[in-house]
Amino acid sequence: MLHCKDWLLVFCACATLNGALGFDSKIVNGTLALPGEFPYMVSLRNSFSGRHSCGGSLLNRVWVLTAAHCVNKRDAHKINVQYGSNELDRNSTNVANLAKIFVHDGYDPSNRYIHDIALLRLDKPAKVEKDFMGVRLPEYKMQTAEETPAILIGWGLNETGGYIQNHLQKVDLDVFSDAECSRRHGIPMHASNICAGVPEGGKGQCSGDSGGPLLVNDTQIGIVSWSRKPCTVPPYPGVFTEVSAYVGWILETILDAEDEEEFGDSEEGTNGIEGILSGNLIVVPHCFTFIRAPEEMVLQYGSHELEPKEPKYKEVQAIYIHEGYSATIAIHDIALVKLKHILTFDEDTQKVRLIENAKLSYENVEVTLIGWGLNETSAQALPHYLHQVPLRTLTLNACRDQLKSVIHKTNICAGGNGRGQCSGDSGGPLMLGHEQIGLVSWSIKPCGQKPGIFTNISYYLKWIVEIMETK
Numbered sequence: 001m002l003h004c005k006d007w008l009l010v011f012c013a014c015a016t017l018n019g020a021l022g023f024d025s026k027i028v029n030g031t032l033a034l035p036g037e038f039p040y041m042v043s044l045r046n047s048f049s050g051r052h053s054c055g056g057s058l059l060n061r062v063w064v065l066t067a068a069h070c071v072n073k074r075d076a077h078k079i080n081v082q083y084g085s086n087e088l089d090r091n092s093t094n095v096a097n098l099a100k101i102f103v104h105d106g107y108d109p110s111n112r113y114i115h116d117i118a119l120l121r122l123d124k125p126a127k128v129e130k131d132f133m134g135v136r137l138p139e140y141k142m143q144t145a146e147e148t149p150a151i152l153i154g155w156g157l158n159e160t161g162g163y164i165q166n167h168l169q170k171v172d173l174d175v176f177s178d179a180e181c182s183r184r185h186g187i188p189m190h191a192s193n194i195c196a197g198v199p200e201g202g203k204g205q206c207s208g209d210s211g212g213p214l215l216v217n218d219t220q221i222g223i224v225s226w227s228r229k230p231c232t233v234p235p236y237p238g239v240f241t242e243v244s245a246y247v248g249w250i251l252e253t254i255l256d257a258e259d260e261e262e263f264g265d266s267e268e269g270t271n272g273i274e275g276i277l278s279g280n281l282i283v284v285p286h287c288f289t290f291i292r293a294p295e296e297m298v299l300q301y302g303s304h305e306l307e308p309k310e311p312k313y314k315e316v317q318a319i320y321i322h323e324g325y326s327a328t329i330a331i332h333d334i335a336l337v338k339l340k341h342i343l344t345f346d347e348d349t350q351k352v353r354l355i356e357n358a359k360l361s362y363e364n365v366e367v368t369l370i371g372w373g374l375n376e377t378s379a380q381a382l383p384h385y386l387h388q389v390p391l392r393t394l395t396l397n398a399c400r401d402q403l404k405s406v407i408h409k410t411n412i413c414a415g416g417n418g419r420g421q422c423s424g425d426s427g428g429p430l431m432l433g434h435e436q437i438g439l440v441s442w443s444i445k446p447c448g449q450k451p452g453i454f455t456n457i458s459y460y461l462k463w464i465v466e467i468m469e470t471k
Helices: 178-185 243-261 396-403 461-470
Strands: 007-010 041-046 052-058 063-066 079-082 095-103 118-122 149-154 169-176 193-197 213-216 219-226 238-242 281-283 298-301 312-321 335-339 366-371 387-392 411-414 429-432 435-442 452-456
Touching (some): 063 219, 079 118
Antiparallel strands (some): 052 063, 079 095, 149 213, 213 219, 219 238, 429 435, 435 452
């Protein structure tokens, strides 16, 4: 753990469709959404007129999930996003511009809008509440059972030829099986579609709801894609892009984009980071899952014992989580914590040295993990004394092969074969000699059997400096 003076650094995501079958992307017979009920819901708007066109959902503070047909072949500067309100407002100040649009390569409106999914990268993080959580993604290829109750939300027309709703609407629907949906529409549904509505019709999506989320317990299972005209006419349920079929695409697109565009990263070195880091600690955001305010957290320091006879504590003044962090997509697991009062260094408390060069890869090197985590998955208590374990890093490709998961280039992979992190080690340091190069991020249970994933600090040096210089 990094002991500093008064900081703790913590490294702990529209329009009408006029197809030959009379498709219409379009909520009908809904009710008003409650304030704060769906904090991740956004409105895609014309950046010049402020006019609403489509819905979308925030995965985190910088990434939006929507439908491809809402943004296909459109310039990013012609669209902006209103967030943080149930009310549409052309003069709202809660508006973010787009940096880039990512449409699925396989999107084809002529083939019943197959692969109707897109991601939007905001040019700056949305200024949402500190405890904001983006919409949850489903598990990869998760199947949603027939007749599962779901909720559709949006500002779309109340009927064909009706009006855009100024207040966010919600409506209860039921999920249809693929077979029943295909039978009702008289055409085969794509395996990447999911259908929802009510058997008698009269409830569902209408123009302006496109791109918005279909939800089951705050997990987004669908994206409004298309439906028959007039809106909600029986016996046709609405057709959605099934999000679980695209979890891999979402992760890969975001991770590749963060690498290619270098959002929040820099080729620069530390520029005197050692002096700036005086008074900071390094941890990870997911450590704060159940912490809503700084005053709910204290720092214990100055001892290798987890429960020393004379413990030393420091109160926390503020917590700064990376704007791109998302527990759902396991990216940018890094945060900074500022202490209320200066921490005094002595023989028991010293600051760690951070790596000084940016964007380094650590493959096939000997490292050391430090922490008070469980010594095995089934252990009932944390150890009393601080432990260390030597590990060896792997190449990221070898790690991907073993974990069968998306690993970002801003990660380090180390351990396995009975050695590594476990519950209670999160946020702890991975050391290369006397320098900290990583932070415990996540791993697969049982503990130590597979390699563990760490945040690579060298990719976040500029972010660390910027937070501490501005905050």
